[in-house]
Amino acid sequence: xxxxxxxxxxxxxxxxxxxxxxxxxxxxxxxxxxxxxxxxxxxxxxxxxxxxxxxxxxxxxxxxxxxxxxxxxxxxxxxxxxxxxxxxxxxxxxxxxxxxxxxxxxxxxxxxxxxxxxxxxxxxxxxxxxxxxxxxxxxxxxxxxxxxxxxxxxxxxxxxxxxxxxxxxxxxxxxxxxxxxxxxxxxxxxxxxxxxxxxxxxxxxxxxxxxxxxxxxxxxxxxxxxxxxxxxxxxxxxxxxxxxxxxxxxxxxxxxxxxxxxxxxxxxxxxxxxxxxxxxxxxxxxxxxxxxxxxxxxxxxxxxxxxxxxxxxxxxxxxxxxxxxxxxxxxxxxxxxxxxxxxxxxxxxxxxxxxxxxxxxxxxxxxxxxxxxxxxxxxxxxxxxxxxxxxxxxxxxxxxxxxxxxxxxxxxxxxxxxxxxxxxxxxxxxxxxxxxxxxxxxxxxxxxxxxxxxxxxxxxxxxxxxxxxxxxxxxxxxxxxxxxxx
Numbered sequence: 001x002x003x004x005x006x007x008x009x010x011x012x013x014x015x016x017x018x019x020x021x022x023x024x025x026x027x028x029x030x031x032x033x034x035x036x037x038x039x040x041x042x043x044x045x046x047x048x049x050x051x052x053x054x055x056x057x058x059x060x061x062x063x064x065x066x067x068x069x070x071x072x073x074x075x076x077x078x079x080x081x082x083x084x085x086x087x088x089x090x091x092x093x094x095x096x097x098x099x100x101x102x103x104x105x106x107x108x109x110x111x112x113x114x115x116x117x118x119x120x121x122x123x124x125x126x127x128x129x130x131x132x133x134x135x136x137x138x139x140x141x142x143x144x145x146x147x148x149x150x151x152x153x154x155x156x157x158x159x160x161x162x163x164x165x166x167x168x169x170x171x172x173x174x175x176x177x178x179x180x181x182x183x184x185x186x187x188x189x190x191x192x193x194x195x196x197x198x199x200x201x202x203x204x205x206x207x208x209x210x211x212x213x214x215x216x217x218x219x220x221x222x223x224x225x226x227x228x229x230x231x232x233x234x235x236x237x238x239x240x241x242x243x244x245x246x247x248x249x250x251x252x253x254x255x256x257x258x259x260x261x262x263x264x265x266x267x268x269x270x271x272x273x274x275x276x277x278x279x280x281x282x283x284x285x286x287x288x289x290x291x292x293x294x295x296x297x298x299x300x301x302x303x304x305x306x307x308x309x310x311x312x313x314x315x316x317x318x319x320x321x322x323x324x325x326x327x328x329x330x331x332x333x334x335x336x337x338x339x340x341x342x343x344x345x346x347x348x349x350x351x352x353x354x355x356x357x358x359x360x361x362x363x364x365x366x367x368x369x370x371x372x373x374x375x376x377x378x379x380x381x382x383x384x385x386x387x388x389x390x391x392x393x394x395x396x397x398x399x400x401x402x403x404x405x406x407x408x409x410x411x412x413x414x415x416x417x418x419x420x421x422x423x424x425x426x427x428x429x430x431x432x433x434x435x436x437x438x439x440x441x442x443x444x445x446x447x448x449x450x451x452x453x454x455x456x457x458x459x460x461x462x463x464x465x466x467x468x469x470x471x472x473x474x475x476x477x478x479x480x481x482x483x484x485x486x
Contacts (some may be wrong), residue, residue, distance in 0.1 A: 003179055005032075006043045007058045012013055013045070013162050016169050026054045029061065039242070042069040043080045043176075045139055047160045049076045068241050071138045074267065079158060092131055093152040099128055100151040110146040114168050116160060118238065121167060132156070134237040134260075140164070140172065193228035195483050196246040199230045200261055202250040208251045213460030214472075218247070221472035225480040240264055245271040252279045252455045253329060259283075269484040272406035274454045276436045282454035285328045285360055296431040297423065297449045299369070300441070301363040307353045311345055319346075326360040327352055330352055338364065365448065371440040373416070373424030374456055374463060377433045377478055380425055382463050382471060383416035385409045410465035423447045435475065 004034065007022045008014050014023055022034060026046060042062040046055030049071065062069035071079075078388050103124060113125060118133030120126055132143060132153075140159030145151055145286060164172055199218060202208065210218070213232060222229035229247075232239070234257050240246065252258040252274055263270040282288055292299050303318055305311060305325075325348055327335035337352075339345045352359045368388060374381035385459040387407045413421060424438035427449045437456025441448045457463060464471045 003039075004041045004043065005029075006045050006176075007123040009046045009054055010162070013047070013160075017173060026058060029058060040065075040067040042067045042177075043139055044069055044071060045161055047162055049079075049158055051080070058458060070278055071136075072268075075137055076158075077199055079138070079156065087430045089387065092135060093150070095131060096128060096153060097151040099125075099348050100145065100147075107145075107147070109148075110144065110154065112142065112144045114164075114171065115141040115143060115171045116140050116168070117172060117179040119175035119178065121171050125398060140174075142242075146299035161405055190353055193223070194226040195228070195480070196242065197222055197227050197229040197239065197245045197479060198232045198236070198243040199229055199249050200258065201233065203233065205250055209455050209457050209459075211459045211461075214458055214464070215249065215362050217460060217464070217469060217472045218476070219248075221469065221476040222479075224473060225476045227476060227480060227483075229476075229484075234261075237261065237264070240270065241268050243270060244483055246273075246275050247479070248455060250455075252283060254280060269486070271479060271486065273479075275432065275434055278432045278436070281431050282436070282452050283329055285326055285451065286358055288451055289360060291430055292427060292449055292452075295426065297427055297430070298447065299449050300365050303361050305349060305359045305361050306357055307349075311342075311349055319361060322364045324362045325349065325352065326362065328358060329356075365441055365443055367441045370450065371416070371420050371424075371442065371464075372456070373413075373421060373428075373440065374437045374458070375425055375436045375438060376475060378425060379428045380413045380421050381435075381474060383411055383413050384463055384468060385411065394395065408462050412466040418440070419447050423449060423457065427452050436480075 004022060006020075007029045008023060008025050011025055029042075042058070044055060044062070046053070046058055049055035049059070052115040056073075056076060059069050059071060059073050063073055105122075105124075113120060113128070114284045115129045115132055117139060118130045120129040133142060136156060138158050140161065140443065142157050142159045143153060144155045146154040161169075161172060170412075178418075199215065201210075201215065219229045219231075227245075237257070237260070240261065243265075246261065248258055248262060250258060252262070258274075262272055262274060262279055264277040266276055280287070281291060286304065289299070289302055289304075301319060317409060321342075322338050322340045323345070325337045325339055325345075329335070337348050339348055349359060369385045372384045372386055374383075385408065387409075420440055425441060427438045428436040431452050431454070434454065435456065439450040439453070441450060458471070458475075467474075
């Protein structure tokens with residue numbers, strides 16, 4: 001269980017709240033030696049966090065002592081200059097605009113908000129408070145919003161318990177209690193494990209990369225490697241620092257919280273699969289196509305289309321019909337279309353160019369099945385054949401009545417053609433050393449790499465049909481190896 005300590009600048013700052021032995025002032029913390037615990041957590045409540053101030057040194061000392069601290073030195077530095085934090089707030093402004101336009105209050109052209117551990121006094125602003133706390137984990141934040149043509153975050157500053165109003169003191173006390181309740185939660189296991197692993201999932205995802213049985217198998221395999229694994233959701237963003245590793249088991253995208261989780265986990269020193277670089281390289285098919293070309297890997301003939309060019313002559317000359325059009329960030333056969341002639345091409349491109357300035361056009365290459373090779377740390381893990389959905393040219397067939405997929409067959413690495421496995425490992429190695437699913441086609445004796453997925457399916461009854469529990473063991477063994485070698 002973790003020990004939680006609050007560090008204040010002066011004892012008078014804690015006057016409005018109940019006395020506690022876990023609240024220490026800055027001078028005491030300098031000489032402080034925390035009792036042994038699995039983890040010591042420090043809540044830095046000093047009056048400000050300016051460079052070389054008491055607040056700054058509290059976080060610096062906490063990190064040097066191996067304590068988990070809020071705010072971290074990185075967070076303090078990020079918030080010190082608008083040029084740095086403005087990058088993150090720009091990404092959030094669209095979400096803030098949507099939320100604030102729904103407000104029933106008369107907000108005028110601007111208003112301010114106090115956020116304590118992600119909590120706000122007004123319930124309708126709770127989503128805003130949570131989003132800001134996830135991006136800037138500080139005990140107290142004072143933010144200002146302004147409206148011109150849309151709502152945007154005008155300023156964000158750290159707050160102090162010394163300057164809270166009576167109403168804000170109540171908010172702080174309640175928020176601190178909630179925050180502590182999450183930290184002082186029931187011990188996760190009677191057994192003391194060497195490492196803790198968070199498995200990020202979305203319970204509502206229609207087509208997750210791992211089904212429930214597979215997730216259970218991952219947890220069991222983790223225990224065999226002295227790792228305690230538990231599933232978390234996007235709500236646990238602020239808790240990432242409690243873990244040693246992160247395993248993302250929901251569909252990733254760059255403009256999605258899965259990427260934010262991956263980036264935060266990596267910045268805090270966690271072992272993470274999928275790492276943010278792999279997500280960046282695999283999630284966009286344009287980037288992936290250029291990477292495969294640079295690695296001199298054989299792919300179906302592909303051209304990049306953009307609005308304004310002569311689509312008809314460009315495509316018919318190089319590819320012919322039918323042809324396949326792909327949006328850059330599609331997954332599970334979504335955003336992939338077959339066009340049979342010039343008319344369909346123009347109509348479909350007109351639709352796709354509304355959301356992306358580039359579209360990939362690829363020669364149509366029908367095969368009864370695709371190869372999928374799982375690769376982990378540049379070594380083959382599993383080999384499957386994914387058959388096309390009945391009466392369809394793709395593995396997945398999306399319709400009004402839901403999604404149907406073709407059959408699959410896990411044949412094992414040693415039984416697969418060597419040229420398939422070799423091409424897959426080379427393709428995955430051009431991306432990184434994480435966990436990948438490489439899709440390939442074999443036609444007329446040639447092997448073509450279709451794409452590399454950073455978040456491959458590992459479903460019980462499909463990808464594990466040949467290896468069984470050994471598949472999960474190999475993945476957890478890799479986590480353990482990386483954790484031990486940090």
